[in-house]
Amino acid sequence: KVLDTIGFDAAINRASMLLGMTSPNEIASFPRKYPLGLGVISVSPLQMARAFATFATGGQEVVPITIRYIEDRNGMIVLEPEKDIRLAQKKKGRDAQLISPQNAYLMTDLLQTTVQTGTLAYARNYVGGFGGMPMAGKTGTTQNWADAWTVGFSPYMTTALWYGFEKGGSSLGVSQTGATISGPAWARFMKAVHRDLPVREFPKPTSGISEVTVCAVSGKLPTEACTDGTIKEKFLVGTEPAEFCDIHEF
Numbered sequence: 001k002v003l004d005t006i007g008f009d010a011a012i013n014r015a016s017m018l019l020g021m022t023s024p025n026e027i028a029s030f031p032r033k034y035p036l037g038l039g040v041i042s043v044s045p046l047q048m049a050r051a052f053a054t055f056a057t058g059g060q061e062v063v064p065i066t067i068r069y070i071e072d073r074n075g076m077i078v079l080e081p082e083k084d085i086r087l088a089q090k091k092k093g094r095d096a097q098l099i100s101p102q103n104a105y106l107m108t109d110l111l112q113t114t115v116q117t118g119t120l121a122y123a124r125n126y127v128g129g130f131g132g133m134p135m136a137g138k139t140g141t142t143q144n145w146a147d148a149w150t151v152g153f154s155p156y157m158t159t160a161l162w163y164g165f166e167k168g169g170s171s172l173g174v175s176q177t178g179a180t181i182s183g184p185a186w187a188r189f190m191k192a193v194h195r196d197l198p199v200r201e202f203p204k205p206t207s208g209i210s211e212v213t214v215c216a217v218s219g220k221l222p223t224e225a226c227t228d229g230t231i232k233e234k235f236l237v238g239t240e241p242a243e244f245c246d247i248h249e250f
Contacts, residue, residue: 003037011036017098018051019043020063039140045160048151053158055111055136058203059104061089061096062158102208102236109234111136111152112202120152123183127191130154132199135190139178144171150182154190155200161186210237215245225250 003011012030021027021043029041046064053062063085070079089096112134114120119139124130137152147164161182163172172181214233215226220241222230225248235241 003034008032008036014099015051018054019047020050021047039142045151045162048149048162049158049160052111052137052151052153052160054098055104055107056153056155056158056202057104058101058205059097059099061092061098063089100208101203101205105202105205105209106234106236108136108202111138114138115152119177119179120150120183120187122179123150123187126184127187130187130191130194133194133197134200134202136202137186139183141177141179145173145176146171148172148176148178148180148182150178150186152186152190154194155202156194156197159186159190161189208237210235210240212240214241215248218245218247220245223248 012027012032016022016027016030021029030036031040033040050062050064054060065081065085068080068082069077072078115124115135115137120135120137124135133154135152135154137150140149140151141147142164146168147162149160149162151158151160153159163176163182211232211234213222213230214220215222216229216231217226219233221244223244226245227248
């Protein structure tokens, strides 16, 4: 439904930009078919980490590196790839802002729900929580349980974890999903690396975000007939629901 609403061009342009797939051949690898909404192309864990990290940075571009700096035998730094990348991003200015801070914040808020009550809730409970550290993420499982994914992030770091085989056609086994195998491993790692870090919240834009109480079932403005409860949801200013719930009636 989302893909049908926004169209193939918007979906492909956004996904390719976040994944760092900018060449015409890479963009052409996205099929213009509705299964695209579920994910039907092959990407690496590094690309997935890059995409999700963009949400954690408030929409700022993330460029993965493997070497931060190189020293000679005397301890003198001879190369600083990380510094060079940061300078290049600084020169880009606004061009390094891939999505708006408001968009990134809403995506982060949505993905936090996955950890709290969604497919990563089991993993969170498995490790006994994260000590108050905010976490957001998403699991994924391909057909025939061939691949199990978990990609998640905190205000400090993003981690992508994949279980699968180099060659297609093999299965991890019945019910071996992102939630059941990669999720717990991701949670154990994230809890361990954050153990001594002070709790930090995800950055929230100072403007452009509103919070509205809506019916927990319809997502529309509640009426007195909404006995199934209400929840508070965040919206881009100007996109708040204007219609009242039409599911619950007296």
